[in-house]
Amino acid sequence: MGQKIRPTGFRTGIMVDWQSSWYAAKADFADLLLEDAKIRKYIKKKFARSGVSRIRIERTREKVVVHIHSAKVGVIIGKKGAEIEKLTKQLEDLTHRKMEIKTFEVNRPETDPQIVAEDIAIQLEKRASFRRTIKQAIERAMENGAKGVKVQLSGRLGGSEMARQETSMLGSIPLSTLRAKVEYGFTEAATAQGNIGIKVWCNNGDYLNKDEPEPPPAPGRSDRGRGRGRRGPRLG
Secondary structure, eight states: OOOOOOHHHHHBTTTBOOSEEOOOOHHHHHHHHHHHHHHHHHHHHHTTTSOEEEEEEEEOSSOEEEEEEESOHHHHHOGGGHHHHHHHHHHHHHHSSOEEEEEEEOSOGGGOHHHHHHHHHHHHHTTOOHHHHHHHHHHHHHHTTOSEEEEEEEESGGGOSSOEEEEEEEEOOOTTOTTEEEEEEEEEEEETTEEEEEEEEEEEEESSOTTSOOOOOOTTOTTTTSOSSOOOOOOO
């Protein structure tokens, strides 16, 4: 059996911060956790396929601050901020708390796994070829600086009678390396034959300082793997 784990959960608290930042008494914890889930579900439903990457929630005594990271910030803000004001009012009615919404633009949406997964879902819902869609998404991500991309589709691909799984990968995806910035995204494409699950992993480099010079190779090991007869001096 494969021992698989979500890369985001694996790195949370070590290399990645929590998606919800607040403290609560034991009696209130479950209610606030469900409230966070309701807020995320509502925003995802309202701005479905609008390039929402992730939603972070912070709580203080006075209000709830929601950070929305999206590739299409203009859609969320609306004309003269009309949409964001409407969303704030709707969330206040939903939670009965004072809300504040902050939007952040995703600089490279081509390498954000959640946005890539939703883009693939849009193409599949338009009856595009799943193999061509996967290939184009992977190539775009690699061209925009990703170190590795992996896409996995599950369901009735191409309208076939039997559900199956298709996986495509390019570059390096070191899932067990905590310092590697491996991010994960998931969504479902609602096709006429049924839902297709879409999983995307993106390796966007290293969490540690990129400006640090690489350490020099160990003496006598720099040519290892390139051919025999070129080892360093033998000691002892």
